[in-house]
Amino acid sequence: MSEAPEHESSQRSRMDSHWPSWQTGPCPSWCVQQHQEEDFPDDRKHQSQIVAVPAVWLDQSTLDEPADELVAGHLHLVVWQRIGTAETMVSLADEGYNGCFEVSFESANRLHHKLGELLDHIAGA
Numbered sequence: 001m002s003e004a005p006e007h008e009s010s011q012r013s014r015m016d017s018h019w020p021s022w023q024t025g026p027c028p029s030w031c032v033q034q035h036q037e038e039d040f041p042d043d044r045k046h047q048s049q050i051v052a053v054p055a056v057w058l059d060q061s062t063l064d065e066p067a068d069e070l071v072a073g074h075l076h077l078v079v080w081q082r083i084g085t086a087e088t089m090v091s092l093a094d095e096g097y098n099g100c101f102e103v104s105f106e107s108a109n110r111l112h113h114k115l116g117e118l119l120d121h122i123a124g125a
Ligand SMILES: [Zn+2]
Pocket: 026, 027, 028, 031, 032, 033, 035, 045, 046, 047
């Protein structure tokens, strides 16, 4: 059973003793955001660096057409947590943010392990 990343005692948090009035505590160690007092409420979240993964996927952007066109680009992975909440989320989105899939940190861990098992099984078949 894995746990969400720790929320306190990162090196950055110890060094950064000032944060906006709306921020309820120090950033988790994985947060790369520079929070500002004037951040809009929707932007008030801890966020990891964005990991871009080269990928090919089916284009599902046109509802009228069969989704059989392959698109090459990058998929973006990012971990985030809305400030003041305990739920850590993982987002997977195409680089144009036309489609986004967001799951809890625990769900992402389960997907990670099960996808590894499935791919190992297929590769070994
Ligand atoms: Zn933060």
